[in-house]
Amino acid sequence: MNSIVFENVCKSYGDAKIVKSLNLEIKEGERLILLGPSGCGKTTTLRMIAGLEDITSGQLKMGGRVVNDIAPGERNIAMVFQSYALFPHLSVWDNITFGLHIQKLPEAEIKKRADEALEILNLRGYENYKPKQLSGGQKQRVALCRALVKQSPYFLLDEPLSNLDAQLRQQARTELVRIHEIYKPTMIYVTHDQVEAMTVADRIVVLKDGELQQIAAPDTIYRHPANTFVAGFIGAPSMNILKARFDRDCICIGKAVLPVPELWRQVIGQRRDLLLGIRPEHCRLSEDAAVHGSITYVENTGNQRTVELQLESGETVSVTVSDRNADVHSSGGICFSWDDVSLFDVTSGRNIGYIEKGEVFTDAMGS
Structure with a gap:
């Protein structure tokens, strides 16, 4: 099994705790996205999988084996960096096949793999x-x-599309998903771009300040x-979060009083x-x-x-209007359905539960 398991993994630099007691299982063959703002610990987490960062405490298992002290070259991983990291003096073919020659694979096998990947x-x-003759998108494809x-069972990508323009990013996302569906490696992909996360992932891990917020x-x-952090980080514009008070089976938002359904x-x-x-x-x-509102x-x-x-409460809300013919300037405020509502604890910010197909759920962490 080519799963990856973090058991209470921590990473610190002196007194600075970058990753805090991370418990996470990455399933064999899935596309898992590590998502979060800069400095949240997502790249450090990826580099610990690759063996490029030492683990301060806890255990990291790959394929059922503890790899805390296993060298990067012995972990059988393939990694794509944000900077491409191509050899400038080598041709595209030599860049692609360099690692295979180091492994001393037969020439016929090297040619077969390279031809297949080029196609x-x-x-x-x-x-x-x-490389100097290539565009940014072509360089990225060479790195991929x-x-x-x-043909590693583990495919690690550290913000590989961040240097591309919007159109090339969309094309590259499609290629990544297609590659994964062909070879089925365990893919771990780092990004701060929620669109990439939403379109590429089987599952998303949201990190903040080194702590797992939701998977x-x-x-x-x-x-x-x-x-509320996940609610605000996912979506553009982000979710509107309004102060409310529950009283006599109603929710009060400012002066507005809204009846609350029984569930x-x-x-x-x-x-x-x-x-x-x-x-x-x-x-x-x-x-x-x-x-x-106005x-x-x-x-x-x-x-x-x-x-x-x-x-009227002084809070600001955003409304997305897709109807090009709608007269937005005649509005006196907003309406919404309880089917689309999220409710959060005012102190901790945690989601207190939700309704799904007529049932009440009290855990929104996911799995």
């Missing part, structure tokens, strides 16, 4: 080019090709964020002060609004408009 990544005809030919499928993380009352329990989350695309502008800004991005409103 998959559309690099036919570039075999004799030097070099990793691919190793779940992309759709689960989007619909049921474990806490949601079970989730809330004895709580009084809450945070209510609703995504901008789940809000509706309305002249006869449940929550009153428009302060409209941003047009071509396929949609993002409208900002200031509520």
Whole structure:
């Protein structure tokens, strides 16, 4: 089994704790994304898998074997770096096959693997080019090709698409998913880009300050964020988080009083002060609004408009409007459905539970 297991793994530099007691199982053959802001510990976590960073405490297991003291070259991994790391004096072909020659594979096997990878990544005809003759997207494909030919059970990627423009990033994401579906390695992919995470991942691990915030499928993380950090980090614009109070089977947001469905009352329990989350695309502008507010800004991005409103409570909310013909300026506030609501504890910021297919769930961490 080519799974990877972190058991209470910590990484520190002196007094600075970069990764804090990480417990995580990466399943064999899955695409797992490590997602979070700069400095959250995601690259350090990847480098510990690769053996490029020592583990301060805890155990890291790969394929059932503890690898804390195993050298990088003995872990049978393939890694793609953000900087490409190509040999400038070698041709595309020599860059791709360099590692295979070091392994002393037969020439026939080297040619077979290289030809196959060149075909998959559309690099036919570039075999004799030097890196300086290539575009950024071509260099990235060469780096992917070099990793691919190793046919390793572990495929590690450290923000590999960050140097590409938007169109090339989209193409490269498609290629990565296609490569994974062909070879089925255990893929661990580091990014701070939520779009990459949502489109590439089987599961996403969200990190903050070295601590795991949530691990779940992309759709689960989007619909049921474990806490207000995840709610704010995933989605553009991010989820609206509003102060609310539960009183007499109703939620009060400023002066607005909204009846609470029975199942949601079970989730809330004895709580009084809450945070209510609703995504901008789940809000509706309305002249006869449940929550009153006035428009302060409209941003047009071509396929949609993002409208900002200031509520009577003084809080600001964003609303995404996809209808090009909608008259956004006549709105008196927002409405939303309880099917799209998230509720968070006002002190800890944790999701207190959610409704799914008529059932009440109280754990939004995911798995």
